[in-house]
Amino acid sequence: MRKFFYRSFIELTNKRWTSFLLRRFVQSGISARFIPSYIKTFNINIAEFEKEAAAYPDLHSFFIRNLKEGMRSIEGAEGDVISPVDGMLADTGIVSKSLNMKVKGKDYSIEEMLGSSEKAEAYEGGQYMILYLSPADYHRIHSPLSGRVIDRWDLGRHSYPVNELGLKYGVRTLAKNFRSMTEVDHGTGRMCLVKVGAMFVNSIEYTHEGEKWEKGEEVGYFSFGSTVILLFEKGKFHLNEELKVPVKVKMGGLIGKISRN
Structure with missing residues (x-):
C-alpha cells in the first residue's frame, strides 16, 4: 500500500506543469528570501561560496553557485x-x-x-x-x-x-x-x-x-x-x-x- 501511494503521489506531481511552476519559482526574486533558511537547513558551508549569500538573486542562482578559487584540488597523476x-x-x-x-x-x-x-x-x-x-x-x-x-x-x-x-x-x-x-x-x-x-x-x-x-x-x-x-x-x-x-x-x-x- 505504501508503495502504491508513494508512486501515485510522484505520478500526480511529477508533470510538466508542476516542473514549470517550480522552475518559475526558483528563478524568481521571491525565492531569494528562502536562501538563508536553505543554508541553515542543509548546514551548507558558506565559506566556500564565490559570492556572499545575499548576492544571489534567486534560489536557482544559488543552486548552481560556483566555489571560490582553490576550494577544490585536482588529485592524482595524468592517468x-x-x-x-x-x-x-x-x-x-x-x-x-x-x-x-x-x-x-x-x-x-x-x-x-x-x-x-x-x-x-x-x-x-x-x-x-x-x-x-x-x-x-x-x-x-x-x-x-x-x-x-x-x-x-x-x-x-x-x-x-x-x-x-x-x-x-x-x-x-x-x-x-x-x-x-x-x-x-x-x-x-x-x-x-x-x-x-x-x-x-x-x-x-x-x-x-x-x-x-x-x-x-x-x-x-x-x-x-x-x-x-x-x-x-x-x-x-x-x-x-x-x-x-x-x-x-x-x-x-x-x-x-x-x-x-
Whole structure:
C-alpha cells in the first residue's frame, strides 16, 4: 500500500506543469528570501561560496553557485580518475553479463539506461560507480579524466526522486529518469558519464560543448541535487582501494586509475 501511494503521489506531481511552476519559482526574486533558511537547513558551508549569500538573486542562482578559487584540488597523476562532483559515492560494482547493475537490492538495466544494446554491451564486465548529489552539494559537474568526446545523447521525460525512498519504491529510477549521457574516449577505452535528473527540475545544462575534455574542467551543472553514474569498460579502471563505499567525496578527489594496458 505504501508503495502504491508513494508512486501515485510522484505520478500526480511529477508533470510538466508542476516542473514549470517550480522552475518559475526558483528563478524568481521571491525565492531569494528562502536562501538563508536553505543554508541553515542543509548546514551548507558558506565559506566556500564565490559570492556572499545575499548576492544571489534567486534560489536557482544559488543552486548552481560556483566555489571560490582553490576550494577544490585536482588529485592524482595524468592517468588517474577524479570524482566529477561533490556527493556520496554510494555504490560501485561490476556490470553483469545480463548488463545489469545492482543498487539497493534492485537490478538496473544498463541497456535501458543508455537506450542502446550496442552501447551497453561495451560495458559488460566493466565497473560502474554511482554518485548522489544532495540539495546541499555543489551542483557543478567536472570531467573525471582527460579524453575526447565521441557521443552525447539524452533520454527520458519525467524524473522520480533518487533518494532512498525513490530507489526503493520508484520505477527503475536510474534507468528511467530523464538523463543525459556523454561518452568519452580516454585513450585506451571508453567511459560513459550519465547525468540523471532529479524530481521536478530535469534541467541538466552543458557548459562545455567542445570535443576535448581535460580532467577537472567544468562540463555542466544540475539545476538541483541529482545523480551521476560512471561506466568503464572491463579491465580499464581500477578503483581507489582507500575508498570504503559508501563514502562522501569532493570534486577532484582521487577515485581510481585508468589501466593503460
